[in-house]
Amino acid sequence: MRAIVRGGVFVVVFMTLPLFGFEHWVLNLLIFTLMYAAMSSAWNLVGGFAGYPSLGHAAFFGLGAYFIGLWFQHHDVTTGYEPFLILPLAGLVAAAVGAPIAYVAMRTRADVFAIVTITLLFVAQTLAFNLDGVTGGAQGLAMPTPPFELARFEWPFYYAMLWILLTSMLITYLSMRSKVGMSLDAVRADEDKALGVGVHVTGVKVLSFSVSVALVAMAGGVWAYYESFIYPQFAIDPIITIGMVLMTFLGGRGTLWGPVIGAFILVPGQQYLAYRLGGSQFYLIAYAGVFLLIMLLMPRGILPTIADRMRRRRAVAASSGPDATDGASPPSAGGGGGGAGVPVPSGGAA
Amino acid sequence: MTALLEVTSAQKAFGGVRAVDDCSLTVEEGSITALIGPNGSGKTTLFNLITGYLKADGGQFRFRGQDVTGSDPGHLYRRGLTRTFQQARVFPHMSVTENLVVAGGYRWRDLVLPRVSGHDRHRAAELLEEFRMTHVADLLASELSYGQRKLLEFAAVLMSKPRLVLLDEPTAGVNPIMIDTMERHVRERNSAGVTFLVVEHDMQFVMRLCDPVVVLNNGKEIYAGSPADVQQNPLVLDAYLGT
Numbered sequence: 001m002r003a004i005v006r007g008g009v010f011v012v013v014f015m016t017l018p019l020f021g022f023e024h025w026v027l028n029l030l031i032f033t034l035m036y037a038a039m040s041s042a043w044n045l046v047g048g049f050a051g052y053p054s055l056g057h058a059a060f061f062g063l064g065a066y067f068i069g070l071w072f073q074h075h076d077v078t079t080g081y082e083p084f085l086i087l088p089l090a091g092l093v094a095a096a097v098g099a100p101i102a103y104v105a106m107r108t109r110a111d112v113f114a115i116v117t118i119t120l121l122f123v124a125q126t127l128a129f130n131l132d133g134v135t136g137g138a139q140g141l142a143m144p145t146p147p148f149e150l151a152r153f154e155w156p157f158y159y160a161m162l163w164i165l166l167t168s169m170l171i172t173y174l175s176m177r178s179k180v181g182m183s184l185d186a187v188r189a190d191e192d193k194a195l196g197v198g199v200h201v202t203g204v205k206v207l208s209f210s211v212s213v214a215l216v217a218m219a220g221g222v223w224a225y226y227e228s229f230i231y232p233q234f235a236i237d238p239i240i241t242i243g244m245v246l247m248t249f250l251g252g253r254g255t256l257w258g259p260v261i262g263a264f265i266l267v268p269g270q271q272y273l274a275y276r277l278g279g280s281q282f283y284l285i286a287y288a289g290v291f292l293l294i295m296l297l298m299p300r301g302i303l304p305t306i307a308d309r310m311r312r313r314r315a316v317a318a319s320s321g322p323d324a325t326d327g328a329s330p331p332s333a334g335g336g337g338g339g340a341g342v343p344v345p346s347g348g349a350a
Numbered sequence: 351m352t353a354l355l356e357v358t359s360a361q362k363a364f365g366g367v368r369a370v371d372d373c374s375l376t377v378e379e380g381s382i383t384a385l386i387g388p389n390g391s392g393k394t395t396l397f398n399l400i401t402g403y404l405k406a407d408g409g410q411f412r413f414r415g416q417d418v419t420g421s422d423p424g425h426l427y428r429r430g431l432t433r434t435f436q437q438a439r440v441f442p443h444m445s446v447t448e449n450l451v452v453a454g455g456y457r458w459r460d461l462v463l464p465r466v467s468g469h470d471r472h473r474a475a476e477l478l479e480e481f482r483m484t485h486v487a488d489l490l491a492s493e494l495s496y497g498q499r500k501l502l503e504f505a506a507v508l509m510s511k512p513r514l515v516l517l518d519e520p521t522a523g524v525n526p527i528m529i530d531t532m533e534r535h536v537r538e539r540n541s542a543g544v545t546f547l548v549v550e551h552d553m554q555f556v557m558r559l560c561d562p563v564v565v566l567n568n569g570k571e572i573y574a575g576s577p578a579d580v581q582q583n584p585l586v587l588d589a590y591l592g593t
Contacts, residue, residue: 179461182444186452189441196401196435197453198427198510200461 003173003256014162018155027154031161031226033267035219038165039240040247040259041172042215046208047245048253049172049181051188052106055241056117059124060098060213062236064090064220069141069230070134077144083225084160087218094217095210102209103202109191121241128232141230160222165260168215172256180204188254216244243267250294252301261302266291353412354379354514354545355400355431360409362395362569369395371569373409377514382536382546384560384577386553388590392569393549394436397516400547401433402426414513428455430513436522438499440506442492446483449491449502450474455510473509481505481535497528504535508544515539517548521555533559557581565589 014034018027039061047053067090068083075082105116128135135141148156175181183204186194195201224230247266252258269290273283298305355377362370370392377383385393398404400411402423411419413431440449451470466474478484481501486494491502500520507515517536521529529552536546536559550556556563557577565573565580567589573580580586
């Protein structure tokens, strides 16, 4: 119930935000914040829940961008809203490409998987540079300027990014509450054991990867249209992958709100530092400093650390209360010794 | 009695080491069969072959009358062949109840169901009651003692109503009272129709509980018989004590 209220407030606030007449640069910042929130939330499905740290998601960001870019090679812009309507198609294509890749790549684990997927990223970037006939190569790919009135130019992009974020969060929420989420938890904790108790290990892994890259591809499509120009080095950029990973780690892997919080800290933070420290690359050092500081204090991310502290405080409160039950007692320390505590009293009662 | 599991000439080599070498074994329906042998005799490898964690180099595996050679562990689990691990593998960040529910052997279309449905909760509660673990139902599995984790792992594989349970050293590292508890649960489940194949080093536990006892040495079955016979058999004594 509280989750629904929290979600409702979030939706209402962000649905009405553009109505307050912010300046263009604020809306621009919000669009990028929402974009990274959406992509981190999507990355979290596979990187957080399934425990497979993909570094190749930017390849699918680029896939979505080029999907929209190539669509404009065959269509003229009329109302300007068509690219948004075909976004789900970009997602489907990314899912269809992602599924077989996931099937193969996810036979490897953890660090090897990260290397395999980062290879995928560079393969995609090399392809984008060299398939001149399709992508325009290093020259880039131009799209028509969206014919939106200047005062509300950012609105469609803002709402499109918001829609992708909300879709991603809804998918996350529903999977956490269903057996999909439980299966993913089991895969992350101990994949071999999960296989042995009948969890559809390969199925849920491939499913989570496909859904995740579909969402990222849709964000890439909106981004391309917003920029109205695609260069391979920006569309398929390791920085995009790193952004998703850092924001998810910062906010908390495997949580609903963690990636969103991470994005809302890091994207504006990065912009602010870039503004304060000027055009040099010093802001990246400051950015890394902020990240390291938080990771030093909260190595598991913001939300899990807070949740853990609350859980511990509640456990202390419960065990010091008048009607403390043995269920709330702190975990027994010793292996064999602790085990004896359980069956003896109940065995006597039987 | 009919054969529930039949292994015929199973082979598995790791490089030059023939861990399981032309091994045949039969587990009768309704039995508690023990699998014993000195260290390195191939017990764990054979377990991994039977449960699909390793692919055999050769041989045939039949379960419930059907050829299941090459099946993966998930497929076998849903057909009723389950196992526990030597190290008590549970999912540490899930609650005790969730550890049971996740092992329910769900079909694809069940994935959309709630994480822990009312029906799941009910079934988990029944098992926890049977294992006298009701009071820890909402604790995280990481908060349990090692012995309790062993019980939890055992209880979890029962969620799928298995026909055959393979226990890998159920008493290793747990205290004597927990060993009695484990023995009682195996007996209760066995009389309810579940067949067991047990790898165990605690010979008193084996001799009390199991019949027949199968002895492996150098990857082969060297003897199978009642516990009393096994203790007298010169081949077995030779394998354990050496010459």
